[in-house]
Amino acid sequence: MSRRVLIVEDDPETRDFLAKGFAEEGFAVECAADGRDGLYHATDGGFDAMVLDRMLPGLDGLALIKSVRAAGLNTPVIMLTAMSAVDERVKGLRAGADDYLVKPFSFQELLARVEALLRRPQDTQEATVLTCRDLEMDLMRRKVTRAGREITLTPREFQILEFFLRRKNRVITRTMLLEGVWDYHFDPNTNIVDVHISKLRRQIDEGAEVPLITTVRGAGYMISDG
DSSP states (O other): OOOOEEOOOOOOHHHHHHHHHHHTTEEEEEEEESHHHHHHHTTOOOSSSSEEEESSSOOHHHHHHHHHHHTTOOOEEEEEESSSOOOHHHHHHHOSSSEEEEEEEHHHHHHHHHHHTTOOOGGOOOOOOETTTTTTEETTTTTTEEEEEEEEHHHHHHHHHHHHHHHTTSOOOOHHHHHTTSSSSSOOOOHHHHHHHHHHHHHTTTSSSSEEEEEEEEEEEEEEOO
């Protein structure tokens, strides 16, 4: 199976150059031209590595990495930047980047760094199948089943459920969901979380004796396998 790489770069020439280079090395390549589109692709899961620009429209590279890590994704990330200052590299690494490469750069060096990250022990890579009791989420196939029954979810519902499953047996607050799923870094005084959770519960609990997502009074929600 081809290794999958996500390239998030707003400059068309650089983006095409990288896509062509990785494709020639046997990678399956997906691209995004801005930070928000990049986050949407990244949270779909299934990527072996991400290469992203520091300065992006919509959502900059640092905010994108923070959102990816907040969503529980451990995909290796290499950040590209025209900023050579040490404190800029430190910011990127602290935000969750695994490596940093200053522009202009050699594609062969970038490729070598990506391959070095991919040689990490397998157990450091994110899971592609998440489970809780009789529920199973296959991130690669974008398929959710419970007790063998296939459940059809919207992209947003899929994202919410994945967020829960990656934090199984932990309390998930409303703020965590707003930041990790909707990328709101403030409370917009909306009931968007409650509406989506209610609909998701109906979808996954239909015909089941035991509800999976429970309300933790005064704290938030939890999906539990015990």
